[in-house]
Every structure is written in C-alpha cells, then in structure tokens.
Amino acid sequence: MDLENQQRIKDAAEKYGGENIVVVLGSSDPEGAEIYAETVTMGDPTFAGCLAGVPLGLCVYHVLEPELKEAADPAKWEEQIGMMEMVLKVDALVAAVRKMREANSKFSL
C-alpha cells in the first residue's frame, strides 16, 4: 500500500477511532488485496510506510464481498461494479480478504 494511503488511514483511525472505520478495497489481484488487508489490520508487512509495526486491526472488506453487495443500491452496483465482477476472480479476492479479516480485525461491521 502506498505511503500516502497508509498515512490517510492512520490519520482517520486516530481522528474517528478504529471502531468507526471500514476499509473497502478495490484491488484487482488477490495477492495485493491480502497485503492491503494485512497492512490495515496487522501493519505494513513491507516496513516501508507509517503503518509498519502499527496493528490498527481495522474492519476490512473487498468491495466484491457479498455483505457489501447486499447493502448496495443494485442499480449503482450494476453501473459501477457489474463489469468488473465479470472480469475479476471474485472468489479468490473475497477469500484473501476474509481470511485476513477473520484472523486480525478487532472491529466488525
């Protein structure tokens, strides 16, 4: 996760409290999604950014997870995400983020 995004997430967690934040990922590959999810739960695994060694334990979802899809306006979903749902490996993305969330998130939806 790039350094500026790490900073924005860290700032938001400090300002609003971790229990009031959900990080929604849109990454296109499962490996990347897992690293992002790890970064906002356990800390930056690359030790390059400000979340290195900072386990925020935030609640994290991939935008393609069923919980979010059910909560979304179906027309908006179709307009913004329907195409990518056909293109991406949804199951692998969902599994990667869910695994990290279930193991390391301190907060839930």
Next chain:
Amino acid sequence: MTTVGIKAAAYCLNFAPELALHYGGTPRQERRAKPDSEFLRDLPGRAQTFEQAAAYAPNQAYIGAMTLEELAQAPAPWSDNPVREARFGTFGEIMPEDEFLGLMDICDVFDLIWLEEGVAASVAAKLARNPVLGEKQLARLEKGRPLADLEEAVRQHALPLYLHGRLAGCCRRAHDTDENLEAGVMLENLASKASGVLALLHLIRNAGLAPADIDFVVECSEEAVGDTMQRGGGNMAKALAEIAECVNASGFDVRAFCAGPVAALITAAGMVASGARPNVAVVSGGSVPKLYMNARDHVKKNVPPLENCLGSFALLLTPDDGQTPVMRLDSLGKHTVGAGASPQAVTTALTFDPLSRVGLRLTDVDKYAPELHNAEVTLPAGAGNVPEANYKMIAALAVMKGQIARGDIDAFVAERGMPGFAPIQGHIPSGVPYVGHALEAMKAGRIRRAMIIGKGSLFLGRLTNLADGASFILEAPGMGAGAGRQVRQEDVTEMLLTALGDLAATLQKGR
C-alpha cells in the same frame, strides 16, 4: 465523416542497460537511500546482453521484425526462448548502447555530452553504417576527449556515462545554479530527444519522403523541457525536427501522461483534416527514469530485468487519399471530467460510447489496442497482465450491453486482443505500438477496423485525482465512412434517377 490517413510508422528501441542501472528511477533512488543494498549488488549481473535483447521476441515485434501472429506463437517465457536476432525490422531498429551515446552527442547542441575519444571514434564508424543517419547528422558527432577530461568533469558536476562498466562519457549540467538544467535533467531530456530523433528518421525513410516534406511535428513524451522560470516550457518537437533536418517543419509538444500519444494523434489529425498542415509527424522518444522501474521485483524473483530499452515511435499523418488506413474523427473516445473513475465508466467512455455514436458495436472492431505492456515485465512485479485485463473489461462490457454472450468472453479476448509487447515506458505502451502492425494487417486484408486506446494517470502530478483517456478508430483504406458510407442499392437508384432527370431537363431546354 472526417478521416485522416496514417501513411507510415516507425518504432525503435535503444538498448541502454548502463543508463538503466545508473539513471533508471528505481536504482537511482536505491543508490541514494541504500548504496550497498543487495538489489544494487545483484542487478548488473542479471542484465541482458545486446544480443539477448535483440533476440527477445517482444522487442522484435516492437520494431516490426516479427508479426504479432508470430509473437503469439512464440514459446513462453520469451526471455528463455530467444528468436532470431535482428537489428532492423519493418518499422525501425534496436540500437546498442554505445551507438546511442553517439546519437545523444549528435543530438546535443550545447556541448553537454562528452564522449571518451576512443569511444567517439568507434561509434562514429558504427553510426556511419546506419541507413537513416545522413552526412548532416554524422557531422554533428564530436571527436571526443581524453579520459582525464571526463574524470575531472565527473569529479565536479557531470554525470558519468558507462559502457560495460567503464567510463565512456559524461553528461554535463547546462547551468551552474538552475535545477531544471542540472546534469540529470539534461541527460533525461537528451536521451528522450535522441531516441525520438531516431524514430523520426526511420519514419521519414519508411514514408519515402524527404525531411523537407514534413510540415509539422507533434511530440508527446513525458519530459519537461525548460529552465527554472518555465519548467515545462517545451518544444522538444522542434528540437527533434532540427536534428532530422526537417527544415520546413515547426512543432509543439502535447502532454497527457500515458494518454499523450493518442491525444497527440488526435491533435495532429485535426490539423491535417482542416487542411492547415498536410504532413504531420507525431513523435516520441523514451524515458530514462522508467528503465529498470520494476527491477527490484525482477531481481528478487530471479527473472531477467527486461526494462532495458528506451522505446520510441513516430507516425506520419496525411490527408486521406483512399490508399492508406485512416483515423476516423467522427468517433473519438473521451474520458470526460464527469465520467467517473470506475473501470466500467472509463471503458464505456473509451470504447462503447464512441462506437455506438457511429452505429457500431464492440464486435465490429477486429483488434483493440489498449495499454500494451509486456506481461513478462509486469507479472513478476505484481502489476498483472495489463492488456489481458483490458480485453476482459471490454468483453465484459460487451456482455453487459447484450452484444455477446457471457460464455463468449474468452473467445472475444482471444480474437480481438493481442499479447502485450511494448517496453514499459509509460506513454510508449499506450495503444500506439499497434498502429504499425495494424497498417500492415490492413494492407494485407487481415483486419478492417482497430481501436487505439490511451490512458493516463494524471493524479501522479498531484494537481487532480483524475485519470484521463482517449481513443480513436483506425480503418482500412476504402471503407470510406465505415458502415455509413457503404453504397446501398437505394443510393445508386436515387443517383441514377437524379441524373436521368437532369438529362431530361437539359434535353428539354435544348429543344
């Protein structure tokens, strides 16, 4: 419908592993932060040789020494399966680094590039054999200086230029206090200029024209040319035209990150279509900072660092004479400010919208050319297969629009896509590398319609969070107004009736 011909194309590569090692953005930053890192220690030993780069299938495809059909058949991984080495292709050449240093000296008009005298003599002999360099260009090459002069210049402020690990030249700063004219900036600009000049010279040759026939040059790299008072003041275009002896040309630069080439083609086509300027060359040289951009991952994963070539291209736009493939200006794709940033919104704006505006479907395009990044470079760096992802998005959009069935996505991708083969040089992979191959395929009747798509990450400049994109349709000669101008029986009948009516009226008058 307005159309503009694309008369010729040129594509060149400048093999530059030493520039990559010392001035590629990633190794350069690493050298400042951790000069003794494992990455920097291991990188030089992993470099391809020139012979390997010249036998690397995507490079051969880029310069037109191999068709894309042949590339698709070539065994993978390409880096382990060399093809027949070729210095020249239908569109241009792959030039070794020593000759490139000479070419930079040829393109330097402020005595910034100094070559060691032995190197200068050796490259002078090699460059004299290059079919696109004429006497005027060769006369610009200097005799070089003793090694001691270079060592002294490097001790002061000049940046060393190496060949096979040895000091072979240097790039001096162009001002003693102006940070926009420091040696590093000048090196990047001179390298982009030299690679752009090479493509322009090949273009003039491929088009069968004289340099004086070029009326205007539009340049579209990602370099900022200027001093401290006007950092991006510009006109790389005219600087290229001068070295290429295009005495009747002027020029200007178009910048739009990686969307620059498509934006420049649309700009140039507008000038040609209006009759303002008949022979317009759209040109770009390559980018030094992007060399070895992903090399850290390549070294870590033990694959060859393949970002070792500056890429360049040049295309010649001319009035539509019915003989050359054409750009259609009635169906340009535009990623508007209000379009939104989701992949779906972008893909719709760049493909479905412009096609439907002229009554075409996504399946009416034989080949799509989005960002054509070589996946052998991007996959180990975790950036995925960029062209394939684009093809899947276009196919999925076709499903959403009811133009193909969901089960036909893979067939759509296979039929209307192509493997990425362009060097990862930002603006270079952005759709344009396919234009040369498209011209050939259209001449041979293999395809009739292609779509060229450019996208740019504007947010990298930190003035907006937006991205940009632009696209156009390329059609085979003689398709006229595409679907709209195909002659129908009713049209012919109507024309005959009008003519007969006129004849009857004339006969009656005569009586």
